[in-house]
Amino acid sequence: MIELPYILNLNDGGYEFSYSNKMIGVYVNNDYYALTYIANSFQLSAAIGKKEALLPHLNESYSLVKARTIISFTARAEVEELENLTGDELIDALRREMPKKENHPTKEEAQEKYSLMSEEQKLSFENKERVLKTARILFPPSGAYECIAMANHFIRHYSVFFNDHFSEEISLYQAASGLTNGVMIEHFFGGSRIDAAPVVGLFPPLLRGPLYTHTEEQTNAFRSILKRNSPSNESSLLLIRAKNLNTKGAYRSAALEASAAIENYIRLNLIKKMRENGLNDELIEETLSKNHFFEDRCKKIFRQYFNHSVPEIAPLEWQNVKHDRDIIRHKTTHTSHEPTEREVSQMTANIEFLIEKLNAYMTGLNTK
The missing domain is CATH 1.20.120.330 (Nucleotidyltransferases  domain 2)
Structure with a gap:
């Protein structure tokens, strides 16, 4: 998912195009919104979607912002077996989910929490993390660069066909200043979203404050x-x-x-x-x-x-x-x-x- 730095004058919906000897599907949406917040001088998006879906989650911590054109690509994969987890991977995953105090939870604290979980809880947590690991291997962050290349292929055709000189090819750097904070990679399993993280590249476009001060x-x-x-x-x-x-x-x-x-x-x-x-x-x-x-x-x-x-x-x-x-x-x-x-x-x-x-x-x- 990528927010463009302008509006594509196209009807919302799916479009197919030929790219590298295969057909690629792209979905164009001009009616998305984002729930945004500021953290450490960065403007980040907590969620992107239809306005009616986001309004119930709007509170003092978030701002509701209208997005420009957002284009999305979807890839699917079927696997016979999920990736296995090492003991360290399992504990590290638990540490990431534990409430943070002043410092990140220690390995020992995570191990103690894991020991207090029931067998059913352990199995559920392990399966969830195996699904995540499998999804991240199948669709890694490096795929963001291919998304930019495919988006530019689509934009070039659009610009020439409609003679729209206000549209332009984009880079990951430009996408980082948008509401998707770069290329937003979302992982779904069984129809439910299980993970979402932006691939930014260079981070200065995210900043809403000075990066450094000159002498x-x-x-x-x-x-x-x-x-x-x-x-x-x-x-x-x-x-x-x-x-x-x-x-x-x-x-x-x-x-x-x-x-x-x-x-x-x-x-x-x-x-x-x-x-x-x-x-x-x-x-x-x-x-x-x-x-x-x-x-x-x-x-x-x-x-x-x-x-x-x-x-x-x-x-x-x-x-x-x-x-x-x-x-x-x-x-x-x-x-x-x-x-x-x-x-x-x-x-x-x-x-x-x-x-x-x-x-x-x-x-x-x-x-x-």
């Missing part, structure tokens, strides 16, 4: 920068955007932003150096226009104004960035290729390593 020195430095009549570091901003887009699953956009960051970094440093050498804006623009290819600027022009080319200053870092641009950026720009999260993360890191080396080199030049 007074950092805050004052930030205040000073705000008062200057100068733009923010444009190349750094592009890299921040690339990381943000990568977190949100927009891998194509992230790759292009990261690539633009290093191009912009080289361009701005060349402009600054050429101005220091007495060139006016017209000559600078003419020089850059004649050498508009990225490699020409990094090799010929950079060597002309900084004594060494970028590949000479940082050979390994240059090689990594060149490889990423030649392969990932080229395919992303000129085809429908979708890079992976790992590829974009590494591409961004390689650019940061190169910029770090170049900054150190140029700082050394300025101090001579």
Whole structure:
């Protein structure tokens, strides 16, 4: 179950679509509500469903919140035999159910409680935990990532067919800010829900308070920068955007932003150096226009104004960035290729390593 960050303009109900050579069923609901509460600066959902089903449970601890579109996938499995439990698993399960005081119940306290249970109670508790263990093995938390992939497949078809540019593909990071707190995985047995837990991924979207506080020195430095009549570091901003887009699953956009960051970094440093050498804006623009290819600027022009080319200053870092641009950026720009999260993360890191080396080199030049 996933709450989308917008409304799908579809009738409630089931829809089937082809995915990875099999038919997948998705249920769309635009009329769900959630019982929410705040715990340790996190907004969490205690239950999601129809309004009339939740109202009897509404009290001072909960808020009733209307959900946006919620899409659900269902998978079923039949097993001949339930998973067995070890003695430690059984006691740990009992500890989780015991009332918490200041500290989590100890193993010894759980063992004592277990010894006081009747044989019928022990058997009932053990069977319940065996069912839970079996369900969690059959449908593990890692299935959340496949749910996101299937949801995006469905959303892409919806967006194109209805020409709805307000809809967009989602990531686990975005889903975490919704009422399902990520992908809500529910386990059912015999028609009754036996377990529910959200798969969040990164937790910042859940927060309703600061994650940390910057030092007074950092805050004052930030205040000073705000008062200057100068733009923010444009190349750094592009890299921040690339990381943000990568977190949100927009891998194509992230790759292009990261690539633009290093191009912009080289361009701005060349402009600054050429101005220091007495060139006016017209000559600078003419020089850059004649050498508009990225490699020409990094090799010929950079060597002309900084004594060494970028590949000479940082050979390994240059090689990594060149490889990423030649392969990932080229395919992303000129085809429908979708890079992976790992590829974009590494591409961004390689650019940061190169910029770090170049900054150190140029700082050394300025101090001579």
